[in-house]
Amino acid sequence: MADQTEQQILAADAATLHKMGYAQELSRRMHGFSNFAVSFSIICILAGGITSFQVGFSTGGGLTAIVGWIVGCTFALIVGLSMAQIASAYPTAGGLYHWSSILGGRAWGWITAWFNLLGLIFVISSVNVGVYNLGVGLILNNIFGINTSAWGFEQQTIAVIGITVAQGLLNHFGIRTTTKLIDFSGVLILVIAVLLTGVMLFGIQHFDFSRLVTFTNYSGDAGGGVVPHASSPFYLFLLALLYPLYTVTGFDGSAHTSEETVDARRNVPRGILNAIIWSAVFGLAMAGAFVLAMPDQAKAAAAGGNVIFNLMASLTVPDWIKDVLYVGIVLANFLCALAGVTSTSRMVYAFSRDGGLPGSKWLKQVNETHRSPVYAIWFTVVLSIASTLYSPAFAALAAGCAMFLYISYAMPILAGLFAEGKTWTEFGPFRLGFLSKPLALITSIGGVIIIYIGTRPPNDVLDSYLIGLLGLMAIIWFGIARTRFPGPPIGAAAVAARAAEIAAEEAALRGSPD
Secondary structure: OHHHHHHHHHHHHHHHHHHOOOOOOOOOOEOHHHHHHHHHHHHHHHHHHHHOHHHHHHHHHHHHHHHHHHHHHHHHHHHHHHHHHHHHHOOOOOOHHHHHHHHHOHHHHHHHHHHHHHHHHHHHHHHHHHHHHHHHHHHHHOOOOOOOOOOOHHHHHHHHHHHHHHHHHHHHOOHHHHHHHHHHHHHHHHHHHHHHHHHHHHOOOOOOHHHHHOOOOOOHHHHOOOOOOOOOHHHHHHHHOHHHHHHOOOOOHHHHOHHHEOOHHHHHHHHHHHHHHHHHHHHHHHHHHHHHHOOOHHHHHHOHHHHHHHHHHOOOOOHHHHHHHHHHHHHHHHHHHHHHHHHHHHHHHHHHHOOOOOOHHHHOOOOOOOOOOHHHHHHHHHHHHHHHHHOOOHHHHHHHHHHHHHHHHHHHHHHHHHHEOOOEOOOOOOOOHHHHHHHHHHHHHHHHHHHHHHOOOOOOHHHHHHHHHHHHHHHHHHHHHHHHOOOOOOOHHHHHHOHHHHHHHHHHHOOOOO
């Protein structure tokens, strides 16, 4: 009976996809936990929660790290609620791009796709640079005692290439292996986060909880030069929001794996929201433990990016526990970027099947043996490696990731604000009701604020990124894409015209192993 029920759900999932004009090419092997684990793994509080902690602390001490975390995660949840409602209505791998096209038009969807793609690429590249930095600092230095002081950009590049290619290979060989690893990642993050928080608190002799709500200006040299000196507490608080906004992002991964998720209209919204909520709660506990465990806050701030390394090295626990933490943190970061490759490649695949990328003929293909979009996977690998060559600084990659992704999140939500009740009349099981438009408005305003803080020093290099990107988009759209980019099939006539093509695509894959 259970098998029969799941077959009925799978048939309903395929019918929903057909109604939007797409074939069921990818293999639906992911259930609710796996869909949650994709977003939870990409968020990965052991990635951004550690590597970007200094940004939150070096702006205004405990207050900007802790209160900033709460404010940033609350905003992420508001965005997630609005995204979950749209994902429940339109559960496709294209996610944000597809939603924007339906709700805001073909050009709006095309622009959304490019912001989303860049943000996702920056997720992978920034996390993999973090894998290298954490691997060197925690494992090579602390466990094996290797002196890496002479290492530089060349060693980082070689390591990032190897790490990213390994993630590409794992994704290449199908969703079955990748899903198991991502499921494991979800559990690993929780276990290591709890262990890390516990050992941090274990060594504290006197708990000074006032630290958590005390503002101290550590900008400039006092904070290790992580952020430029500024005298305005409000401005510094805004900069500190990059800490939670970079960490709690990538939850569109649940949407991009919609076509591989059973009962997607229900499980995708749950995956998005649960990933944000659990990350916010455990990340807050971890950040609080970091602040409370510092023997000297001023020295910790002045250490710059080494604050977490120094804290962990000074832990009063057996060495084997430290080693478990070191390895667990690095492995969690590797699996975070692995999930990022999964999410991004599905976005590339979906955008390409609508003719949105150069080489779409290849990028939209699904391997018959592994039932995965192998060309899209390797396209993702190459782009993410290239972004680390052009922008090797972790801070710029992290800020770019937060800014571009949240812009892409806000765009379909803004379109939905105006379309709801007019052109947008079909909804899924997850509804926000009277909260829908107020939350969409908050998301849209927040997107503008993120652009502001994402382009302030030390990340002002992103000014040129954003201006150049907008200029390039305008040239490509008006010069080529406006007449050649068909966009997703929208409307009964466009969907009906694809019926024969959908049947042929599914017939070609029917019976193939997955």
